[in-house]
Amino acid sequence: MAVTEVIPYLYYEGADAALDWMEKVLGFGPSTRWRNDDGVTEEAEIVAGGGRIAVSGSAADPGNGGGLLLIVHVDDVDAQYSSVRAATDVEIEPPADQPYGPRTFTIVDPWGYQWNFWQGEATPPE
Secondary structure (H helix, E strand, C coil), X not given: CCEEEEEEEEECCCHHHHHHHHHHHHCCCCXXXXXXXXXXXXXXXXXXXXXXXXXXXXXXXXXXXXXXXXXXXEXXXXXXXXXXXHHCCCCCCCCEECCCCCEEEXXXXXXCCXXXXXXXXXXXXX
């Protein structure tokens, strides 16, 4: 198993304003935005150089690692899960196929940061 990419996942109440700012001020982009039926961005990705940043349209939970979730792309999420389970007594939900594309599982470290392991890519919105 090999790590293929790590993607920061940032929480912003008002994701559109944050994405617009990143595009205008930081020169990031383009962005892809997944909106709910009311047109509010719930999830997004923005290109930053050779990498990506994932964005949530919800406020950060201060008790949840400062609102940080790290997405770690791997070539075999089931093997990664087996390796993590063997190294800890922490209860972890097994990998699951997500409706938006990838197969994932998450472990929370002792400091509250979420490590979300992915195999595959998110399916772009239509």
